[in-house]
Amino acid sequence: MIEFENVYKAYKNGTKALRGVSFRIDDGEFVFIVGPSGAGKSTIIKLLMGEEYVSSGEITVGEYKLSKLPRSKLPYLRRTMGVVFQDFRLIPTKTVFDNVAFAMRVIGKNPRDIHKRVRYILNLVGLSNKGRSYPSQLSGGEQQRVALARALVNNPALIIADEPTGNIDPVLSRDIMDLLMAINEQKITVVVVTHEKSLVDTYNKRVITIDQGKLVSDRTGGYLI
Amino acid sequence: MSSGSLIYILKDALVNLKNNRVMSVASVGILTSCLVMLGSTILLVGNINSFLSKVEKSNEIVAFIDENADEAAVKELEKDILKLKNVDSLRFVSKEEALEDFKKNYSQWAEGLGEDNPLRSYYVVKIKDINYFSQTVYALERLENVAYVRQKLEVVQSLIHIRRALTVLSASVIGLLLLVSLFIISNTVKLAMFTRKLEINIMKFVGATDHFIRLPFMFEGVLIGLVSFAVSYFLQRAIYTNFLIPVLEKLSFFKPVAFDEFSGFIALAFLIFAVVSGVLGSLLPMRKYLKV
Numbered sequence: 380m381i382e383f384e385n386v387y388k389a390y391k392n393g394t395k396a397l398r399g400v401s402f403r404i405d406d407g408e409f410v411f412i413v414g415p416s417g418a419g420k421s422t423i424i425k426l427l428m429g430e431e432y433v434s435s436g437e438i439t440v441g442e443y444k445l446s447k448l449p450r451s452k453l454p455y456l457r458r459t460m461g462v463v464f465q466d467f468r469l470i471p472t473k474t475v476f477d478n479v480a481f482a483m484r485v486i487g488k489n490p491r492d493i494h495k496r497v498r499y500i501l502n503l504v505g506l507s508n509k510g511r512s513y514p515s516q517l518s519g520g521e522q523q524r525v526a527l528a529r530a531l532v533n534n535p536a537l538i539i540a541d542e543p544t545g546n547i548d549p550v551l552s553r554d555i556m557d558l559l560m561a562i563n564e565q566k567i568t569v570v571v572v573t574h575e576k577s578l579v580d581t582y583n584k585r586v587i588t589i590d591q592g593k594l595v596s597d598r599t600g601g602y603l604i
Numbered sequence: 605m606s607s608g609s610l611i612y613i614l615k616d617a618l619v620n621l622k623n624n625r626v627m628s629v630a631s632v633g634i635l636t637s638c639l640v641m642l643g644s645t646i647l648l649v650g651n652i653n654s655f656l657s658k659v660e661k662s663n664e665i666v667a668f669i670d671e672n673a674d675e676a677a678v679k680e681l682e683k684d685i686l687k688l689k690n691v692d693s694l695r696f697v698s699k700e701e702a703l704e705d706f707k708k709n710y711s712q713w714a715e716g717l718g719e720d721n722p723l724r725s726y727y728v729v730k731i732k733d734i735n736y737f738s739q740t741v742y743a744l745e746r747l748e749n750v751a752y753v754r755q756k757l758e759v760v761q762s763l764i765h766i767r768r769a770l771t772v773l774s775a776s777v778i779g780l781l782l783l784v785s786l787f788i789i790s791n792t793v794k795l796a797m798f799t800r801k802l803e804i805n806i807m808k809f810v811g812a813t814d815h816f817i818r819l820p821f822m823f824e825g826v827l828i829g830l831v832s833f834a835v836s837y838f839l840q841r842a843i844y845t846n847f848l849i850p851v852l853e854k855l856s857f858f859k860p861v862a863f864d865e866f867s868g869f870i871a872l873a874f875l876i877f878a879v880v881s882g883v884l885g886s887l888l889p890m891r892k893y894l895k896v
Contacts, residue, residue, distance in 0.1 A: 428809060451813075458811035470803055481803075485812035487609045533810065 380406055381427065381537070381568070386436035388422050388592075396422035398592040399436075404570065406536065409563040411579050412572045414589035420572045423589070424541050427570075428462065429453045441536065458486060461530025465542035467522045469514040469529075475501070476510035479528045486533065496532055504528045504558060520551030527558060537568045544578060552578060609816070617823035620796050631792040631828045632835065635881060638781040639836035639874050640843065646870055647844055647863075649774045651852065654861050656734075656763055663734060665741055666754040668724045673749040678725065681749045685727060690740045695728040702726065724751060734763060782881060789828060789885025793821050797889060804894070814894050821886045829882030833874045840870060 381404040388397040396419045404410050414420050425431040426438055429445060438445040443456045469478050476497055483493045501507050504524040514522055523543060530538055540559060544552035556571075556578060563569045573579065579586055588596040621628045667685065669678055678696075685694055697705075702723040706713075731740050737755070744753050797804065807817050844863050852860035 454808075454811040454813045456811075457809055462809050468802060468806055470806065481806065482810040484609070484612050485807045485810060485816060487816070529806075529810070 380404065380439065380441065381570070382437075382439040383423075384437045384439075386426070386438060387434045388419075388426060388431065389434045396592055397426075397589075400589070400592070400594050401436075402587055402594060402597055404568060406568055407563070407566045409560065409569045409582075409584045410571070411582075411584060411586045412570060412589060413574060413576075413579055413586055414595075415574060418589045419592045420574075420589055421541070422592075424462075424539055424572055427539060428460070429456050454486075458533060459535055460537040460539055461527075461533065461535040463523070463526045463530050463538065463540040463543050465545035467514070467519075467526045467546070469522055469525055471514050473513075474510065475506060475512050475514070475517070475525050478514065478525055479532050482529045482532050497528075500528045500532050503531070518551070519547040520554055523547055523551075523555050524558065527555070527562075531562065531567075535567065537570065538562060540569065540571045542573055542575075543571065544573070544575060549577075553581075556582065613816075613819045614823060616820040617827060620800070620820060620824045621827060624792065624796050624799065627792045627795050628824075628828060631788050632832045634788045635785050635828060635832035635878060636836040636839065638785045638881075639832060639877060640840050642778060642781050642873065642877060643836065643840040643870050644843075644848075645774050645777045646873060647840075647848065647861075647866060649770050650866055651861050652770055653767065656767055663731065663737075665729045665731065665737075665744060666726050667729055667744045667747075668726045668751045668754070670749045670751045671724060677749050681747060682727065684747050685729060685744065688740060688743050690731050690733055690736045692730040692732045694730065697726050697728060699723050699725045737764075778877075782877065785877070785881035786885045786888065789825050789881055790888045792828065793825055793886040794889035796821060796824060808894070817894060818887065818890055821890065822883055825882035825884075825886030826879055827882070829878035829880075833878040836878075837871055837874055840874075841867070 383400050383402050386397050386400045387395075389395045400419070400423075412420055412423060422431065426433060426445065427440060429448060433446050436446070440456060441459055443452070443459075445456070448456060470481065473481060479497045479500060480493045483496065488496075498507070498510075501510055504527055506521065506524055506528065509517065509521065509525075514525065517525065523546075527538075527540075527543075530540075538559070543555055543559070547555065552575075559569050559571060560582070583599065585597070585599050587594060669681065673681065682694065682696065685691055699721055702725065703717075703721045706723060729740075729744065731737060741753055741755050744750055804817055841863055849860050849863075
């Protein structure tokens with residue numbers, strides 16, 4: 380469960396990114412967060428990941444209250460979520476297998492579990508035959524699948540996708556979205572941040588619309604702005 | 605931490621070193637130079653200290669005995685002198701022996717003395733610690749039947765000043781070298797962190813602890829330190845034995861100390877210096893990159 384309660388966020392340079400935003404996302408939901416550039420979508424992701432702290436209000440992610448979460452607890456919060464970025468953020472010097480395994484290695488999982496789990500996840504995202512390839516040898520859609528595999532590999536309760544289709548063509552975008560839908564069917568909460576109207580309109584899912592730091596609508600189906 | 609994680613971290617540190625091999629080799633080179641300078645300072649101070657100790661040992665205070673003291677009083681005086689804390693040994697010189705010495709050394713003056721012997725008997729006192737020289741002189745002067753004391757306080761004070769100056773100088777050199785080493789290693793690690801900014805970023809958002817992220821870089825610093833330690837130890841031995849000893853041996857009054865007398869201390873100093881520089885140098889630049 381994710382809950383934003385009257386969240387305000389102002390940056391040091393004076394920018395007021397969020398102004399009294401409140402919403403709740405239940406476990407297993409699929410939610411789009413939409414809005415124009417500079418609306419505050421990225422701030423929501425940063426706050427969810429603990430990269431930034433709220434100026435006032437409270438955010439709850441599962442058992443964690445983020446307004447007072449000490450830095451030492453951040454890694455444990457982040458292990459409950461998988462994040463996918465628009466620019467994929469794959470390590471170019473590592474193979475597909477190692478890019479995915481990396482997420483397990485750095486939290487201290489043992490090599491046998493890593494091997495088994497990575498093979499399973501690569502199969503799930505349709506990349507079982509690409510384990511030895513390097514990111515530069517893959518298409519944009521395939522690279523995003525690797526990023527998705529990495530986000531899934533630690534079995535998170537929540538997937539946050541920040542403009543996951545921003546760098547790929549429309550046909551492949553549908554593939555990625557279908558994959559996110561399939562992941563959601565496994566009772567994993569999925570939050571997709573996007574400004575692509577066509578994509579949101581295709582799926583009949585809950586849409587939270589943010590504009591100028593305020594929540595302007597929270598309804599099912601369709602892009603409001 | 606599991607053995608799998610440890611192996612991963614060690615492997616990662618080695619890969620880091622390999623990927624940044626130019627900077628790693630430069631770091632080893634500069635740290636080795638710092639360590640050789642440190643070793644040379646230690647050896648120089650050690651040699652001067654050894655020389656000073658020899659000078660100290662030959663430093664003597666002469667306590668002249670009162671002319672009215674009889675044989676029993678002179679014996680008593682010997683016991684009193686030996687009771688003083690800083691006295692190492694003493695030698696009695698009778699007035700007859702003193703005259704003989706005088707005649708030997710100053711024959712042109714001795715002729716004028718005739719049968720008279722105006723000289724006094726005296727004790728030559730060797731002291732243990734030159735730092736308590738003036739206190740020992742004061743104590744000797746206060747003893748009964750000591751007429752007066754002859755000493756070379758200025759020479760002694762100069763020696764003490766030289767030793768103190770050397771201690772300050774060597775501490776400053778060591779401090780400066782440590783700063784240089786920290787700067788070099790932290791730059792190497794900074795570069796390694798910069799080139800792996802993306803990896804660190806990914807590690808952070810998949811939930812790696814700061815401790816886990818730091819470890820490979822710390823190992824990298826320690827490895828640079830250990831390699832530098834090994835290279836510099838053997839280099840120092842070769843430089844000292846083949847170049848410095850022959851130069852020092854040309855000074856006729858000076859007998860250089862063998863490297864083996866310092867080898868344990870130098871190895872320990874190098875190891876501590878190298879590992880401390882490695883660990884600190886790698887920890888210093890990390891804060892910026894971990895703040896994600």
